[in-house]
Amino acid sequence: MDVKEQISRWRLILGQESQKRLSGMTDLTLSQEQDLMDQALASIYNRTELGGFGSQGAGGSGGRGAGRGPSNPQISRWLGDVRTLFDKELVTVIQNDAVTRCGLKQLLFEPELLENMEPDIGLASTILMLKDQIPKRSKESVREFIKKIVEEINKLLEQDIRRAVTAAVNKRKHSPIPSASAMDFKMTISRNLKHYNPDLKTIVPEHFYFFDRTSTTAANKWTIILDIDQSGSMGESVIYSSIISCILASMASIKTRIVAFDTNIVDLTEKSDDPVDLLFGFQLGGGTDINKSIAYCEQFIENPAKTLFFLISDLDEGGNRAGLLRRISDMKESGVTVISLLAIADGGRPYYDAQTAQKLAGLGVPCFACTPELLPTLLEKALKGQDLSQFEKLRK
Numbered sequence: 001m002d003v004k005e006q007i008s009r010w011r012l013i014l015g016q017e018s019q020k021r022l023s024g025m026t027d028l029t030l031s032q033e034q035d036l037m038d039q040a041l042a043s044i045y046n047r048t049e050l051g052g053f054g055s056q057g058a059g060g061s062g063g064r065g066a067g068r069g070p071s072n073p074q075i076s077r078w079l080g081d082v083r084t085l086f087d088k089e090l091v092t093v094i095q096n097d098a099v100t101r102c103g104l105k106q107l108l109f110e111p112e113l114l115e116n117m118e119p120d121i122g123l124a125s126t127i128l129m130l131k132d133q134i135p136k137r138s139k140e141s142v143r144e145f146i147k148k149i150v151e152e153i154n155k156l157l158e159q160d161i162r163r164a165v166t167a168a169v170n171k172r173k174h175s176p177i178p179s180a181s182a183m184d185f186k187m188t189i190s191r192n193l194k195h196y197n198p199d200l201k202t203i204v205p206e207h208f209y210f211f212d213r214t215s216t217t218a219a220n221k222w223t224i225i226l227d228i229d230q231s232g233s234m235g236e237s238v239i240y241s242s243i244i245s246c247i248l249a250s251m252a253s254i255k256t257r258i259v260a261f262d263t264n265i266v267d268l269t270e271k272s273d274d275p276v277d278l279l280f281g282f283q284l285g286g287g288t289d290i291n292k293s294i295a296y297c298e299q300f301i302e303n304p305a306k307t308l309f310f311l312i313s314d315l316d317e318g319g320n321r322a323g324l325l326r327r328i329s330d331m332k333e334s335g336v337t338v339i340s341l342l343a344i345a346d347g348g349r350p351y352y353d354a355q356t357a358q359k360l361a362g363l364g365v366p367c368f369a370c371t372p373e374l375l376p377t378l379l380e381k382a383l384k385g386q387d388l389s390q391f392e393k394l395r396k
Contacts, residue, residue, distance in 0.1 A: 004028075012037055015045065037085050043078055044098050083118060092120040099126060109134045111141035119148040125235025129284045143276055150275045153243045153372065160376035161247050168383035169222055169253045177210065184209040222306045222383060223255045224248055227297050229290070229313035229343070230260045230282045233351055237343045238282050240372050241312050246275040257300045261293035263318065289319035294327045304335035308382055314343035315356040324356075329363050337382055340367040 004026050011022050012034060022028050030038060082094055095117060109130075117123065124146055127134075134142050192205040226248075228234070228241045242258075249256040249272035258268045260282050271278045290313060301307045309331060317324055332338050340360050342352040350369030361367045366388040370378055381388055 008034060012041065015042060033085065040078060040082050040085060040094075044094065044101055083116065088118060091118045092122070096120065096122055099123065109138040109142060111138050114138070114141040114145045117145060119145070119152060121149055121153075121236055121239055124149045124239060125284070128238070128279060128282065129232070129235065131280060143280075146279060147276050149239065150243055150279070153240065154247070154275070157244065157372055157375065158247050161244065161379065162251065164376035164380035165248070165251055165254060165383065168380045178208065179210050221253065221255050222308060223257065223300060223302065224308045224310070225257045225259070225297050225300055226310045226312060227259050227261065227290075227293050228282075229288060230262050230266075230284055231288045231314065231316070232284060233314045233316070234312075234343050235284060237312055237341070238284060239279065240344075242278045242282070243275045244372075244375060246272050246278060249273075257297070259293060259297055261289065261296075263287040263289045263292075265293050265296050267296075287318045288313070288316055290315070290317050291320045291324040291327060294324060294331075298327070298331070301331070301334070301336060304331075307336045309336050309338045310341055311338070312341045312343075314351055315340070315353040315360070317353070317356055321356060325359055325363065328360060328365060332364060337385070338365045339378075339382060339388070340365055342367065342369040344369050344371070 007022050007026050007028060008030060011018055011028060011030065014022075016038070019028070083091055086094065109127075127142060127146065131142070187209040188205055188207075189203065191207065191209065192203050195204050195206055196202070197204050226241060226245050228238060228245075230238060238260075245256060245258045245268075248254060249258070249269070256269070256272065258272055258278070260266045260268055262283065266281065266283070268278055268281045271281050290311070294311070297309065301309075311328075328338055340357070342350045342357065344350055352369075357367045378388070
């Protein structure tokens with residue numbers, strides 16, 4: 001990269017105010033593409049000069065702020081420019097800055113605006129927090145935007161989660177009890193190939209193998225309970241949890257319960273057919289009563305030894321903390337596998353109440369932030385009863 005290109009880049013970073021000083025170093029002239037970049041960035045980061053996204057649009061003279069009037073087509077064009085000029089990773093940063101710095105929340109739910117938004121989980125969290133304010137004309141656009149996020153995460157996780165659960169739960173156990181309907185034909189044939197009779201032109205098995213059908217009965221199925229905090233700090237965690245919940249709920253080999261809580265409790269299990277519907281069932285922004293939600297979830301524990309309980313929360317208990325710890329302790333003693341997944345933000349940074357987390361860890365409850373990519377491995381190990389210490393973030 002030559003000196004002129006380097007100075008041009010610094011000009012884009014520092015904005016219009018640096019033009020005079022940098023021009024003294026070289027013949028500084030921005031290319032057409034760089035000029036578009038400059039205008040796009042100035043719309044957010046130098047709004048004094050360009051007026052931001054006011055009632056006159058980006059680059060107009062309508063003053064600061066998004067305004068409350070009808071949507072401005074220049075905003076959609078601005079988003080189109082941003083998506084064309086910058087890498088995908090930068091696009092999500094720029095559009096999130098646009099929301100926070102330029103007051104775009106007033107225009108966030110305009111259909112033509114959402115159609116041009118790059119799918120981003122942080123932005124989706126913001127939309128879900130504001131979903132009760134979505135105007136009727138924008139509801140379908142909002143659903144489509146959320147659906148894009150869901151589909152991307154689902155592609156990332158679905159196959160690995162299904163593989164992990166299948167590997168842990170469907171162990172293909174065999175039984176000595178003969179049953180024609182439970183015949184394991186593959187193993188029976190492979191183990192008896194050496195007993196092929198050329199005269200009869202067939203295999204004459206010496207031993208038959210039968211699946212143990214008792215392991216697939218309802219009483220022997222694993223139950224996975226996801227108790228999900230829907231307080232204001234849980235945006236990203238709620239999105240990931242919802243998608244994972246729907247994947248698990250679609251698997252016949254396990255039973256899945258999905259519970260959302262703040263100071264109230266909502267059982268969302270019936271919405272698990274559609275992760276978008278499930279997400280819109282959450283009410284992000286309330287307080288927190290974890291003890292109350294655990295008390296509700298206890299009714300779904302039929303076979304403690306085959307129950308996996310996920311508490312997905314920032315652990316900022318607004319209810320009875322002593323009661324919460326007592327219930328978790330009793331649950332563990334009964335044989336339930338209990339795991340506390342901490343709230344995550346900014347692509348994996350944990351956010352949680354350290355005191356409550358340490359107390360849970362002291363009870364022997366694995367308590368850590370787990371990025372979505374690690375969840376399939378965590379699920380498989382938990383269902384197999386293996387040591388989860390490698391996932392621990394709190395214990396030293």
